[in-house]
Amino acid sequence: MAGILYLVATPIGNLEDMTFxxxxxxxxxxxxAAEDTRNSIKLLNHFDIKKQMTSYHEFNRFDKAxxxxxHLEAGENIALITDAGTPGISDPGEVLVSMCVDRGITxxxxxxxxxxxxxxxxxxxxxGKFCFEGFISxxxxxxxxxxxxxxxxxxxxxxxxxxxxxxKTLEVLAETLGLQRSLTICKELTKKHExxxxxxxxxxxxxxxxxxxxxEYVLIIAGKPxxxxxxxxxxxxxDITVEEHLQKYLDEGMSKxxxxxxxxxxxxxxxxxxxxxxxxxxx
Numbered sequence: 001m002a003g004i005l006y007l008v009a010t011p012i013g014n015l016e017d018m019t020f021x022x023x024x025x026x027x028x029x030x031x032x033a034a035e036d037t038r039n040s041i042k043l044l045n046h047f048d049i050k051k052q053m054t055s056y057h058e059f060n061r062f063d064k065a066x067x068x069x070x071h072l073e074a075g076e077n078i079a080l081i082t083d084a085g086t087p088g089i090s091d092p093g094e095v096l097v098s099m100c101v102d103r104g105i106t107x108x109x110x111x112x113x114x115x116x117x118x119x120x121x122x123x124x125x126x127x128g129k130f131c132f133e134g135f136i137s138x139x140x141x142x143x144x145x146x147x148x149x150x151x152x153x154x155x156x157x158x159x160x161x162x163x164x165x166x167x168k169t170l171e172v173l174a175e176t177l178g179l180q181r182s183l184t185i186c187k188e189l190t191k192k193h194e195x196x197x198x199x200x201x202x203x204x205x206x207x208x209x210x211x212x213x214x215x216e217y218v219l220i221i222a223g224k225p226x227x228x229x230x231x232x233x234x235x236x237x238x239d240i241t242v243e244e245h246l247q248k249y250l251d252e253g254m255s256k257x258x259x260x261x262x263x264x265x266x267x268x269x270x271x272x273x274x275x276x277x278x279x280x281x282x283x
Contacts, residue, residue, distance in 0.1 A: 002105050003030070003077040005068075007093065009086040009112025010043060013191035017113050023047050025110055030076040033068055035083045035091065043081075056080065061092035065099050072105050079110075086114045090134035090160060115189050116158040119218035123184035124198045126222065130156040136169060147176045154223040163213035170208065173221070174201040182222040188215040230268050237267055246278050 006025050011017040026032060026049045033056040034040035040053060056064050068078055080087045080096060086109075087093035100107050116132055133150065136159060137143050150157060161169050173181075179202030188194050193215070199207070201221075237245055242263060249259035260275035267274075 001075060003072045003075050004106045004108055005072060005096070005100050006077065006079040006108050006110055007087050007097070008079045008081050008110045009114070010040075010081050010084060012084040012113045012115050012118070012189055013194075015043075015046060017190060018043075018047065019110070019112055022110050022112055023049065026051060026079050026081075028077070029079040031068075031071060031078045033064075033078055033080045033096075035081070035087075039083050040081060056092065056096065058092050061095045065096045068096060069099060069103065069105065072100065073103075084113075084115075086112060089114065089116070089132075113190065115216070115218050116160070118189050119184070119186035119196075119220055120156065120158055122196055123186060123220035124196075125156045125182065125184055125220045127156065129154075129223075130158060132158045134158075135160045135162075136172075138165075143172075147172060150221075151176050152224065154229065156223050157219075157221040159219040159221065161217045161219060163215060163217065166213040166217055167205070167208045169219075170201060170204050173219075174205060177201060177221070179205075184220040186218040186220060189218065191215075233266055234268055242267070242269075242274060242277050243281055246274070246281060 006029060008022050008025055009019075010022065026044070026047070029051065032040070032044075032051050032053045034053050035055075035057050037053045037055050043049075044051065044053070054064075054068075056068065072078055080093050082091050082093065088097050097107055120127055120130060131153065133146070136146055159169075173183075179200060181201050183199065183201055183204065185197040185199065185204060185207075186195070197204075197207070240248075245263045245266065246256075246259050249262055250256070254262065256278045257275065260278045261271055263269070264271040264274040
């Protein structure tokens with residue numbers, strides 16, 4: 001019978017965030033796969049966890065995954081941990097998990113700290129709908145595609161960034177989303193100098209003109225404003241009349257009622273007024 005892969009969340013700064021369950025699982029498994037064993041040994045020593053560790057990171061994620069799966073298929077239980085937070089989010093754990101699921105090996109999450117979610121809930125930005133972007137790619141083509149996509153994003157966005165790239169990322173985001181777009185800069189989460197700054201992209205650039213970025217950052221960025229979306233929709237129809245707009249939908253097979261409803265939505269007009277125009281068109 002195959003073993004179990006446990007995805008064990010570890011603290012992102014404050015060791016008091018380690019759960020009782022996480023400590024127990026790490027003590028019970030046969031092997032711990034860690035992103036950086038030199039870093040993780042400090043955590044294990046703190047909680048008096050004496051288990052064999054092996055490295056599993058970005059540069060060996062495919063070959064080492066096969067080795068770990070061999071252990072799992074031999075009946076061993078393995079805990080996967082990252083340097084901080086929950087494994088499998090913007091790290092190589094995603095590869096191992098996918099391979100385990102494809103081979104029918106049980107994967108069990110052991111919940112704990114997630115930097116992006118902790119930043120979101122304390123950001124003051126909308127939390128009703130959100131998306132996770134992780135780190136924006138440094139590859140020019142992928143970066144361009146990402147920026148084009150998020151320029152249309154209506155949900156709150158969660159973006160991770162390293163201090164040495166923060167200013168450049170703020171610059172490209174300001175170019176893409178505008179200087180007035182709201183964001184919250186979150187840094188050093190759960191640590192002594194934890195900070196949340198709700199501001200705009202333009203003001204954020206001013207902040208880091210005179211301040212060197214330090215620590216790990218999470219950017220919580222407001223989605224595209226409803227007013228801006230409506231303005232763009234309205235602009236699409238500025239070159240045609242309401243009658244022409246209605247005729248377009250009627251030619252596509254819509255009823256007058258549905259065409260009027262759609263035109264009203266497109267142009268931000270009262271449905272009653274648009275429907276009255278559609279009735280006059282048939283006279």
